[in-house]
Amino acid sequence: MHQRNGWEWKAMQFGIFTVGDVATDPHTGRTPTERERIKAMVAIALKAEEVGLDVFATGEHHNPPFVPSSPTTMLGYVAARTEKLILSTSTTLITTNDPVKIAEDFAMLQHLADGRVDLMMGRGNTGPVYPWFGQDIRQGINLAVENYALLRRLWREDVVDWEGKFRTPLQGFTSTPRPLDGVPPFVWHGSIRSPEIAEQAAYYGDGFFHNNIFWPADHTKRMVDLYRQRYAHYGHGTPEQAVVGLGGHVFMRRNSQDAIREFRPYFDHSPVMGGGISMEEYMEQTPLTVGSPQQVIEKTLAFREYAGDYQRQLFAVDGGGVPLKTALEQLDMLGEEVVPVLRKEFAAGRPAGVPDAPTHASLLAAREAERARTTEPVA
Structure with a gap:
């Protein structure tokens, strides 16, 4: 962590991501209302800033049992109640959202949040969402590629003429408002298993976020290595300079046995994790850490062994019916005991050539430095 021109820059960003599911707490049998769940997500975001975390990211879903169907509405509300927190998404559906609306919504959020905004492009995990928004799931990858190509132009060109396969043409179109300071939000491309998305992130020199919480280390390594190699192939820098983010899933108590005893019902009732291998086997094979803060530190530090030096670490703490009170206790432990050690x-030993985590300030500074370099008179 250091200062440049009055801005605080961090080599790594730590934060929270949530999918916003509404689930029954297996300990009490109680299911929160949608309103309670939405308010809980806001409380988690505010707590994240209070305990010194850097990022809050919300998912985007349009079906029960999820509530975050309008991420920029929630993030705009959180922006008004925070000062430093970077507001992001853990999925923005590039396949079924109109690129024009994404361009407008996130530029508006940039202005409201004074630049504390980035976003993660993804295809989501709900197949029926495609016909709900008039699209064909069989075109998922093609939609992601075409829609993002248009989005980039909308943010970087004041007037756009465009024609593609999946939406009506644009003629002389200007997206408003324009990005803050003429600098578009930083984009992460999120993927679990699609090498095409790692390739897309590498092609543009964007960030690649591998949401590895359900996957073994060797799979994560293959995906991150592919992105790093292709990033270098396209001339953006060395593989080590590629911008990588990872997920994590934690449940902590002071005593590891207490954590295991309390979390096991959440694991067993999870539609994603439960019903197969034991929780202990699952923890061996994936980033899930149920135990003490020290165990979370040790497990997270090990991510660097197979992913290299990276820029963003986001933790899930609130899914599967975990009540708000418990989620906030997780955040206290992250902020007080875990993240300071991880930083x-x-x-x-972080190599000097590895870039810091991207922010609006760093992107603006990089643009100004590039302008100065290209306009400097030749002796």
Whole structure:
């Protein structure tokens, strides 16, 4: 962590991501209302800033049992109640959202949040969402590629003429408002298993976020290595300079046995994790860490062994029916005991050529430096 021109820049960003599911707490049998769940997500975001985390990211879903169908509405509300927190998404559906609306919504959010905005492009995990928005799931990858190509132009060109396969043409179109300071939000491309998305992130020199919480380390390594190699192939820098983010899933108590005892019902009732291998086997094979803060530190630091030095670490703490009170307790432990150690340990031995985590300030500074370089008179 250091200062440049009055801005605080961080080598790594730590934060929270949520999918916004409404689930029954297996300990009490109680299911929160949609309103309670939405308010809980806001409380988690505010707590994240209070305990010194850097990022809050919300998913985008349009079906029960999920509530975050309008991420920029929630993030705009959180922006008004925070000062430093970077507001992001853990999925913005590039396949079924209109690129014009994405361009407008996130530029508006940029202005309201004074630049504390980025977003993660993804295809989501709900197949029926495609026909709900007039699209064909069989065109998922093609939609992601074409829609993002248009989005980039809308943010970077004041007047756009465009024609493609999946939406009506644009003639002389200007997206408003324009990005803050003429700098579009930083984009992460999120993927679990699609090499085409890693390739897309590499092609544009964007970030690649591998949401690895359900996957073994060797799969994560293959996906991140592919992105790094292709990033270098396209001339954006060395593989080590590629911008990588990872997920994590934690449940902590002071005593690891207490954590295991309390979390096991959440694991067993999870539609994603439960019903197969044991929780202990699952923890061995995936980033899930149920235990003490020290165990979370050790497991997270090990991510660097197979993913290299990376820029963003987001944790899930509130899904599967975990009540708000418990989620906030997780955030207290992250902020007080886990993240300060992770910041120090990840910074130790970090090569000088590895870039810091991207922010609006760093992107603006990079643009100004490039302008100065290209306009400097030749002696």
